[in-house]
Amino acid sequence: MTIRKARATVCGVITLATIAVVTARQAPKSLVLDHARLIDGTGGAPIDDGRIVISGDRVTAAGPAATTSAPSGSELVDLTGKTVIPGLIDLHFHIENDPRMALRQLSNGITSFRDPGQWNEKFVELRRMVAADGLPGPRIFTTGPHIDGETPAYPADSVVARDPEEARRHAETSVAQGATALKIYFRLPFASAKVVIEVCNAHRIPCTAHLEILDARELIDAGLHGIEHITSFGISLVPRVQAEAYRQAVLRNNDARRDGRYRLFAEARLDSSEAMALYAVLRQRRPWVDPTLAVFERRADKPAEGVTADTAQMMTAGFERMKQLAHRISREGARVVMGGHTEVPFAGRGEAPWRELELLVDSGFTPLEAITAGTSTAAGFLYRDKDLGSLRAGFQADLVVLRDNPAASISAVRTVERVMVAGRWVDRKKYAGY
Numbered sequence: 001m002t003i004r005k006a007r008a009t010v011c012g013v014i015t016l017a018t019i020a021v022v023t024a025r026q027a028p029k030s031l032v033l034d035h036a037r038l039i040d041g042t043g044g045a046p047i048d049d050g051r052i053v054i055s056g057d058r059v060t061a062a063g064p065a066a067t068t069s070a071p072s073g074s075e076l077v078d079l080t081g082k083t084v085i086p087g088l089i090d091l092h093f094h095i096e097n098d099p100r101m102a103l104r105q106l107s108n109g110i111t112s113f114r115d116p117g118q119w120n121e122k123f124v125e126l127r128r129m130v131a132a133d134g135l136p137g138p139r140i141f142t143t144g145p146h147i148d149g150e151t152p153a154y155p156a157d158s159v160v161a162r163d164p165e166e167a168r169r170h171a172e173t174s175v176a177q178g179a180t181a182l183k184i185y186f187r188l189p190f191a192s193a194k195v196v197i198e199v200c201n202a203h204r205i206p207c208t209a210h211l212e213i214l215d216a217r218e219l220i221d222a223g224l225h226g227i228e229h230i231t232s233f234g235i236s237l238v239p240r241v242q243a244e245a246y247r248q249a250v251l252r253n254n255d256a257r258r259d260g261r262y263r264l265f266a267e268a269r270l271d272s273s274e275a276m277a278l279y280a281v282l283r284q285r286r287p288w289v290d291p292t293l294a295v296f297e298r299r300a301d302k303p304a305e306g307v308t309a310d311t312a313q314m315m316t317a318g319f320e321r322m323k324q325l326a327h328r329i330s331r332e333g334a335r336v337v338m339g340g341h342t343e344v345p346f347a348g349r350g351e352a353p354w355r356e357l358e359l360l361v362d363s364g365f366t367p368l369e370a371i372t373a374g375t376s377t378a379a380g381f382l383y384r385d386k387d388l389g390s391l392r393a394g395f396q397a398d399l400v401v402l403r404d405n406p407a408a409s410i411s412a413v414r415t416v417e418r419v420m421v422a423g424r425w426v427d428r429k430k431y432a433g434y
């Protein structure tokens, strides 16, 4: 029984001192995961015969089984033939009205997520379920609602800032209410966006943004830490006259981006002078970028309902260019991370992060690079690179045991056999059907 559960159920009969004694007697012996292939999330070569030593919620040692000592009396789990990777971190998960989805994703190996724009009230039910089941995860990171300008793209998920001062007040309020990042939305004017970045810097949290019609070069130059969606770069790739036409179309109607962003990308060139200017800023500032490719995936042979064959072709071409850009910007200094986007066209329920990793590999990343994007690089974007996202001594014991080797084929991330958060195994069967 956990301390939290004990406090919740004993009605004050058992004192805290009693609980402390019980906890001490049950102090966990070390757990040793033995002989698995170890992929530690840092991008280093897999260790074929690895050993991970876990004590309480932390990894205390990880390395080759031959040279990593196991404390005497440890509980041993033989994982010969399996692969262990760090728990995956989904940086673009929308809880909406579906808290069970977060637990389904947990059973698929996603041990942490960030919702990039939502009211705290939406997490109450998930937190209740997590507490009721005594679950150690998923780890929940929130941003508060989007900070958008007038006529917001998603009114229900936004606060509207009409000027920089209002933007500052919204930003401060979200931080005071627990946001560990803030998100700018694309109708927020530049001056207000700069103020939100300032608030983030003052509180040492990252500021991320869906740009679309804001200029990525300007915002990154102004200190923006991260960018959601590869489509945020669309207007940075094309001549100003074309960018402005797109901008005005979206300002007139938020829905103009639905087809318009694909057309923009289908026509864009990745070696245009505008693109080169973008890469120069990326090399200098090294922002995190969460491409969320899976939500933009389009296939000419499987068009969505009501989409003509011509439009489907155009969208597929646009999507191909989006993938090329995701890879290109990583070579130009952007720190690409993994965001599943919850519900996407070509992934089953709870499987969007897996699809995103596959699409990163389709785009030109190696499987190990894709895993790094979804683990240690993602932890960096949470400002948690000292204790999350990697299987090294001192880090949280969040991990996934896979049947197959994802370094050989990334789709092996789908072969999840066990999931651990904070040193405790998750009852996968319970949540797989959520």
Ligand SMILES: [Zn+2]
Binding pocket: 092, 094, 116, 341
């Ligand atoms: Zn989103």
